[in-house]
Amino acid sequence: MTIGIIGATGYAGAELIRLLLGHPEAGNLILASGSHAGERIEDIYPALRGRLSSVLVSPAKAIAESDCVFAALPSGVSEQYAGAAVDRGISYIDLSADFRFDDDEAVYSAWYGKPYTRPELRERSVYGLPELNRLRIRELAARGPVIIGNPGCYPTGASLGCYPCLARGLAGEGPVIVDAASGITGGGRELSRSFHFPECADAMSPYKVGAHRHIPEISRNFSKMAGRPVQLVFTPHLAPMNRGILSTIYIPLGPLPQGLPSDRPPSPENAERAGEIRELYAGFYRDEPFVRVLPQGAAASTRGVRQSNYCDISVHLDQTGTTLIVVSAIDNMVKGAAGQAIQNMNIIFGFDESLGLGGIPAAF
Numbered sequence: 001m002t003i004g005i006i007g008a009t010g011y012a013g014a015e016l017i018r019l020l021l022g023h024p025e026a027g028n029l030i031l032a033s034g035s036h037a038g039e040r041i042e043d044i045y046p047a048l049r050g051r052l053s054s055v056l057v058s059p060a061k062a063i064a065e066s067d068c069v070f071a072a073l074p075s076g077v078s079e080q081y082a083g084a085a086v087d088r089g090i091s092y093i094d095l096s097a098d099f100r101f102d103d104d105e106a107v108y109s110a111w112y113g114k115p116y117t118r119p120e121l122r123e124r125s126v127y128g129l130p131e132l133n134r135l136r137i138r139e140l141a142a143r144g145p146v147i148i149g150n151p152g153c154y155p156t157g158a159s160l161g162c163y164p165c166l167a168r169g170l171a172g173e174g175p176v177i178v179d180a181a182s183g184i185t186g187g188g189r190e191l192s193r194s195f196h197f198p199e200c201a202d203a204m205s206p207y208k209v210g211a212h213r214h215i216p217e218i219s220r221n222f223s224k225m226a227g228r229p230v231q232l233v234f235t236p237h238l239a240p241m242n243r244g245i246l247s248t249i250y251i252p253l254g255p256l257p258q259g260l261p262s263d264r265p266p267s268p269e270n271a272e273r274a275g276e277i278r279e280l281y282a283g284f285y286r287d288e289p290f291v292r293v294l295p296q297g298a299a300a301s302t303r304g305v306r307q308s309n310y311c312d313i314s315v316h317l318d319q320t321g322t323t324l325i326v327v328s329a330i331d332n333m334v335k336g337a338a339g340q341a342i343q344n345m346n347i348i349f350g351f352d353e354s355l356g357l358g359g360i361p362a363a364f
């Protein structure tokens with residue numbers, strides 16, 4: 001089939017190209033750019049030399065000539081192209097936030113500063129976290145073209161880390177706290193001072209504390225998974241690495257029992273309870289091709305998932321046994337963006353969900 005990529009010159013676009021070149025159903029790629037039309041992709045990404053020498057075309061041409069389109073554009077820019085794709089009867093897989101909020105336009109416009117321009121398109125859109133919405137994606141695809149609101153990178157890691165615990169009612173009162181660190185590619189290819197090498201190399205910094213745009217998406221996912229409102233505290237950090245997101249998540253299980261000191265080493269019962277919760281996670285994700293629940297005692301790391309579509313999860317308890325600590329690791333460019341988008345394409349077209357996504361993580 002012929003696949004269009006709009007925003008092909010950005011990081012997520014380039015990652016889509018890399019992965020789709022290894023996808024057996026992606027016979028032909030049409031690459032589109034607003035600012036580089038007429039240039040060759042290999043001159044922008046020399047890594048593609050000898051593998052793909054396509055000339056970049058306009059977004060309109062990519063939509064007109066493809067069987068399916070990926071859009072790797074900034075939020076607020078992507079929505080305008082979705083209507084043209086759906087009008088042509090083809091699915092549109094959007095990596096921006098423009099279709100992540102379904103009918104909740106008020107939340108989208110409050111965080112992204114813009115109303116929906118075509119609200120009716122939400123009838124054809126679905127939030128594309130396959131582990132949560134696989135059936136809904138299939139149902140919509142059976143009835144015509146689909147618009148996928150591909151999840152954000154932080155929301156993917158945080159949501160997969162919490163899903164079993166929230167869905168099985170383990171979380172007690174109090175906020176779920178997510179501390180997450182992202183590689184620098186998370187900010188895209190556009191230049192900005194905080195992403196300048198001397199500013200971010202050899203240092204770690206929080207940013208957009210209490211104000212990051214992924215807050216409403218994570219919070220909405222948590223509440224859906226739990227079936228009740230869940231309070232979120234989220235702090236993103238910039239880590240001196242190219243790829244990866246490591247999320248350390250604190251979930252309250254219950255209050256500290258009266259008289260129990262909080263400074264004692266963990267009891268043997270603690271280890272047993274942690275093992276039970278780990279088993280619950282492993283069972284919950286048993287049939288998921290891209291979620292790996294690590295053995296008890298291991299800790300998830302971005303090193304274990306680099307360049308792959310895996311989400312690695314490790315489950316721990318604090319020393320009092322009253323806080324569940326979950327660590328999740330993804331590659332922000334793959335499970336956090338392009339890989340998950342291809343997983344969604346596979347679902348829409350009825351391919352094996354893992355098709356073209358079998359790459360083994362690069363361990364170093």
Ligand SMILES: NC(=O)c1ccc[n+]([C@@H]2O[C@H](COP(=O)([O-])OP(=O)(O)OC[C@H]3O[C@@H](n4cnc5c(N)ncnc54)[C@H](OP(=O)(O)O)[C@@H]3O)[C@@H](O)[C@H]2O)c1
Nearest residue numbers: 007009010011012033034035072073095096186188189337
């Ligand atoms: N990077 C990640 O880890 C990640 C993870 C998940 C989701 N996402 C989302 O995926 C989308 C693409 O992210 P990215 O990291 O690939 O960003 P990027 O590197 O900045 O690329 C975005 C591309 O969009 C095109 N574009 C079209 N209209 C534009 C406009 N008005 N302003 C700026 N660029 C415009 C540009 O290409 P042309 O000028 O060639 O058209 C640009 O190369 C974003 O919505 C982002 O939030 C990114």
